[in-house]
Amino acid sequence: MCAALDAVEWAEFSVVRDTLEVSDPVLSKQVGTLVAAGHPEQRRATRDTRRRVWLRLSKLGRTAHARHLAALREIVGDRSL
Numbered sequence: 001m002c003a004a005l006d007a008v009e010w011a012e013f014s015v016v017r018d019t020l021e022v023s024d025p026v027l028s029k030q031v032g033t034l035v036a037a038g039h040p041e042q043r044r045a046t047r048d049t050r051r052r053v054w055l056r057l058s059k060l061g062r063t064a065h066a067r068h069l070a071a072l073r074e075i076v077g078d079r080s081l
Helices: 002-006 011-018 024-036 061-077
Strands: 042-047 049-055
Touching: 002 011, 002 042, 002 049, 002 061, 011 024, 011 049, 024 042
Parallel strands: none
Antiparallel strands: 042 049
């Protein structure tokens, strides 16, 4: 999820769900866990008479994701990332 959100400013919940090929409950649980850690931000609004949720990585989330990628690069010797 963080990799998907790192590439965009905001993404609608359904787009993230479809990108990751997971169900609403699975993504919702992950979002809740990461929101508690301060990584993504949520914006809720009504659009076309339906409640919509948009997600984006917070500054903290972008920093954590960058550090995670750096750690992975160090593990693999920066060969594939």
